[in-house]
Amino acid sequence: MLINEYIExxxxxxxxxxxxxxxRITLEQILEDLAAGDTLDDLLEAYPRLKRKHIxxxxxxxxxxxKNEFPVQPVFAR
Numbered sequence: 001m002l003i004n005e006y007i008e009x010x011x012x013x014x015x016x017x018x019x020x021x022x023x024r025i026t027l028e029q030i031l032e033d034l035a036a037g038d039t040l041d042d043l044l045e046a047y048p049r050l051k052r053k054h055i056x057x058x059x060x061x062x063x064x065x066x067k068n069e070f071p072v073q074p075v076f077a078r
Contacts, residue, residue: 007027020054025050029057
């Protein structure tokens with residue numbers, strides 16, 4: 001999947017947060033909704049311009065972002 005085909009970062013759109021290209025739907029919102037228990041179908045209904053391929057691109061973007069950074073501090077055994 002070519003993430004850049006579906007996702008853009010533009011300082012003039014949503015303060016430069018990653019969004020689905022051509023929309024103001026942030027990846028942050030998509031991921032928060034999924035984490036809250038919404039299904040793909042829930043998201044597709046809530047955001048009519050969103051397609052399944054966009055949600056998968058958001059997940060791929062998040063996975064790729066985590067390869068080099070950890071959003072949670074590691075806990076070391078004592």
